[in-house]
Amino acid sequence: MSGQHRDKPSGDSTELLRTACVHAGVPYGSAELLREGENTIFRLPGGIIARISRAGQEKVAAKEVTVSRWLEENGFPAVRALALPGAAHQPVVISGHAVTFWQELPPHRHGTPREVAAALRALHAIPPPTGFTLDPLSPMTRLRERIEGARTLTAADRHWLRNRVETLTSRYNSLPPGLPLSAVHGDAWGGNLVVTPDGQTVLLDLERFSIGPPEWDLVSTAIKHSSFAWITAGEYAEFVEVYGHDVTNWSGFETLRDIRELRMACYVAQQASKDDGWQSEARKRVDSIRGLLGPRPWPWQPAL
Structure with missing residues (x-):
């Protein structure tokens, strides 16, 4: 760490x-x-x-x-x-x-989509623990607190975001069948799956570990391509090839995508309350998920 x-x-x-x-x-x-x-x-x-x-x-x-x-x-x-x-x-x-x-940890870099896919495939194959209990995945955790704590939001934004949380909670509770439930990391992006000089991928930030749909971990990389164009089509194709499953073909993809985008928007909105430098990005993200900036991919900047 x-x-x-x-x-x-x-x-x-x-x-x-x-x-x-x-x-x-x-x-x-x-x-x-x-x-x-x-x-x-x-x-x-x-x-x-x-x-x-x-x-x-x-x-x-x-x-x-x-x-x-x-x-x-x-x-x-x-x-x-x-x-x-x-x-x-x-x-x-x-x-x-x-x-x-x-x-x-020794010096390290962020994992590539291919490296993230290999690590997630190995992680999801581990049988769930028997010596302790992991809670079920709760992807809406802290969203309401972030919305209420984001002082730069307008009243209209706040109203819309509250309703969005309720809608997506209902959609998540009605997800269609997918891959078998497994232990999931919960925030599986390249900054939390880093690579050391000897080529070993190391998993960081274990606080969101839970039992849930493996698709939740896969969505983080999928939307880097489909929602934000942060990675190329070729890089996403490598991710799919290595993991062995394309989450975008699953009928529950849009629900998990929308939840992840909402989380990313609310995080930056809350940060903008503490640092004025985030305000432009926060405005862009909220407008995007509200449908005010046209179709994906949206011009978001990565918030590392």
């Missing part, structure tokens, strides 16, 4: 991390802030990455650690949770914040 964006840490986060390190038996040393947002990421001495969740996320953090160890047991390359010394267990919870510790 790693990060790229460096900001000045808050005093609260550094003190919280210092306390968590003491409880975990991990050296604090000269902690380096990598990213501060919904999750705050630090690099510690010895190739250790510490991740501080937002308050109230202890269950999610515990799931990430459990999933990481399950994937390791199945020989699947993913970020590895650190084995803490003594009797310490992850996550370490300090003042309501779950802190987890991970092995730092």
